Amino acid sequence: MATPIQIYHALQSYYGSRDWWPAETPFEVVIGAILTQNTNWNNVETAITSLRQANTLTINAIMQLSQQELEQLIRPSGFFRQKAERLQLFCHYIQQHYQGCLDNFLEREMTLVRDELLTLKGVGPETADSILLYAGHHPSFVVDSYTMRLFKRLGVLTGTEKYPQVRALFMAQLPVDVQLYNEYHALIVNHCKEFCRKQPQCNNCPCADICLEPNRNIDKLP
DNA sequence: GTCCAGGGCCTAC
DNA sequence: GTAGGCCATGGA
Structure with a gap:
């Protein structure tokens, strides 16, 4: 199964840098x-x-x-x-x-x-x-419904984990890095908005092969 | 008309 | 401690 850091690199190489939160202050x-x-x-x-x-x-x-x-x-x-x-x-x-x-x-x-x-x-x-x-630019990983949805599809989560568990899992497996956490959450939101919206499963979705097959080649995002 | 979206609070067991 | 109801608008 792909690890969170592998999935991060796959998403980043596909979408590029996001440098995110749409706000001025x-x-x-x-x-x-x-x-x-x-x-x-x-x-x-x-x-x-x-x-x-x-x-x-x-x-x-x-x-x-x-x-x-x-x-x-x-x-x-x-x-x-x-x-x-x-x-x-x-x-x-x-x-x-x-x-x-x-x-x-x-x-x-x-x-x-x-x-x-x-x-x-x-x-x-x-x-x-x-x-x-x-x-605040603190290294605190953000877990949202997109994160839950995507990583359940990827087989990283079962779907029963609570917020603190998921946050702890990502923070344990990723380097403590504000910019990486920023990018990662942005990439997850970007990917889900683009391809996984509203769909309980990834049928007819361009990322279906990675979302439905946890062991598939993550180089082939989406 | 129906479903869904980048949660969190409150109440009843 | 946890499942379920509630909060409300606007776009697909």
């Missing part, structure tokens, strides 16, 4: 990480665009909006009531404990930041790891 990463929860990224982009047009892509601006105003701005991203609450709670937390400076919060020891992120309402393991990796 660390705070935008936080916004995107919360808004994308169980939501198509296109809808998230629409919401972020409306926040940008309203000039509200800062911690202060988000806090100054009423919850109802924020709900309307992020409405296209779905679950807008709970996401508005979560965004404002995050901003208030940074304001209260880190003088409103996201860098002060993120630029500390990784497990410390992670544990603190996980205490915040609406920040679960995937959201926390996305913020750590893409906003």
Whole structure:
């Protein structure tokens, strides 16, 4: 069976470097990480665009909006009531404990930041790891539904593993490298969006031969 | 009209 | 501790 590092190299040689998270600032990463929860990224982009047009892509601006105003701005991203609450709670937390400076919060020891992120309402393991990796540049591997889906197909996962197990597996088998984790997650998302979308199995999918046959030649991606 | 998308919270056993 | 319901929009 192919190992995570072999699959990484296969994906990278097929797709090239991604150098990822579609955001201009660390705070935008936080916004995107919360808004994308169980939501198509296109809808998230629409919401972020409306926040940008309203000039509200800062911690202060988000806090100054009423919850109802924020709900309307992020409405296209779905679950807008709970996401508005979560965004404002995050901003208030940074304001209260880190003088409103996201860098002060993120630029500390990784497990410390992670544990603190996980205490915040609406920040679960995937959201926390996305913020750590893409906003804080910490080597924290992000596991998402694409990761679960692809690596189950590849025979690396059985599909019964929980989030902490999967994250630990990847982090044990990969070098501790922010850029590699960044690229890898980006490549997984790219590959699944391109070829594995919505399909419970890879029938009629260009990557069917690698997804359905764990021992096939990984040089033949997709 | 139906299904799905880059989760996480809450409640009931 | 864990399975199931709930949150909501927009595109395919």
